Amino acid sequence: MNKRIRRIIAIVLAVSAFSTIEPTKYMNITGITKAYASSTVISDFQVNKAATDNGLTLYEDEDYENTTDFKSSIDTYYAKTSSSSVNLTFDTSSNYVTEVFKDDSKTGTPFDSGEEISLDKGTNTLYVRTYKESKFDKNNVKTNIVEEYKIVIERKTSSTNDVQLSKISLDYGDISFSKTQTSYDVDVNSSVDEIEITAKPSKKSYTVEIAGDEVTEDDDYQESVDLRKGENEIEITVTDDDGNENTYTLNIYRGGKSNTTTDDSDIDTTQDKIYLKDLELNNGDVELNYNKQVTKYNVNVDSSVSELTIKAEPQDDNDTVKVNGGKVDSDYEKTVSLDDNSTKAIQVKVKNDDGEQRIYTLNVTRGTVSQNSTTNNTSTDTANNTTTNNTSTNTTSNTTTNDINTNNNSQNQTTSNNTVVSKWVKDTVSDKWKYYNDKGDQVKGNWFYYINDNHWYYLDDDGYMKTGWLSKDSKWYYLDENGVMQIGWVNLSGTWYYLNADGSMRTGWLQEGTKKYYLNSNGAMQTGTATINGKSYTFDTTGSVSN
Incomplete structure (x- = not known):
């Protein structure tokens, strides 16, 4: 055997021996680097649902029986999803690049x-390959592979009927929601424009x-929609990860489908939407x-009804309900006593954890309340509703100081022993107003609900009607020059404030329809630019935030 032949045989034997000892991936004699999962260049990877970082469950068998985490010893994985696409994330060693x-x-x-990565319906096979950064060849992606894994993904279809909402609720109008019912007719009053x-x-x-605008958990899945008079068709679309969608339709009739809705003048749009x-x-x-x-x-x-049991159930079980300041029981009930031949104002307040509240007022008349035979009240003092041409006496009606029952329909009324009862009286020394209840006692240091005008007043510790700002129980209230407790927006010396339904001054964020405002710690409405909790906001001249 000549030297040349012996040299060739020696080279072949050496190559064979090297192949037996070292993995093929370390060889590049032929120009192809093969991938095997025994390497640790990739320490982890995850298959995620469409446009998320929520990982799919990986299986090591095509029957989806044995789940597994990533292991370098497994080179083929199985997964299933109804998503129309996925994305893969990797933990790859430095100086290496991974592609799918x-x-x-x-x-x-x-x-x-x-x-x-879009998925076809049925079976999809993805190839995860790792290369040294300088060795990736886009013209032949099957060369110079350091590691390779296969992921077999079965894209399954889901039924549209399974894509559902769990809740639809409205701030106006009634809706009895069911997941499987996709069309609803709702009547609202003609005053409801949003x-x-x-x-x-x-x-x-x-x-x-x-109505075409996406809502998210960050905004509590809420959207305000403008209503035109008559019929409004509003569509709510819910879509799953695969693009399967279901549509719920609200047919909202502004002004009512029929003419059986409540008179517009009775609707209260000034209080919180609770x-x-x-x-x-x-x-x-x-x-x-x-x-x-x-x-x-x-x-x-009837006069035989000496008490009234009020059941006030909130829309949200987490809301608090009080009747004349006292909490209702576990059945949402509270009983209130009634005086014969008098009217009693009963307040029912519902309040949530965010401080939003709504007050319902029941003016309950038991028996017969005598009225003036002549009520020629041609001149009325707006500060106290005292009439100047009231010719009759012996009128009674109810006012409350918290849960105190007092009769006050009659103005300028005195008893036979000259005791002033149920009457506003102006003090000639202080030039301030005070009020005497039906027992002749002056109301002091308390709120006073005057049923004749359905307004709240505050009488200070000396019994005088309060005006201007009032600090009570760690809250601020504003009473106008007539002593009336204000609610809603109030402009004082060019500065806007917002008073809640209970009269307390609002601070922090306020949402009104599609507009959002910010009330500073002193209650003043913010305009211009401001940094709130580290974020910069711009407010227009009306106080509405523009970003």
């Missing part, structure tokens, strides 16, 4: 970490659109035509 391919061709398109809709999906991964689900008197024996947007009711009962 949808096919096994040498000119396949690479997808980077986190990049969305409606707030809440539509929560049955799964957080679902996308929800209300409501009672139901308001019932004496188990329904006392009729009350309840509408959640109506907050004032006049109720007449």
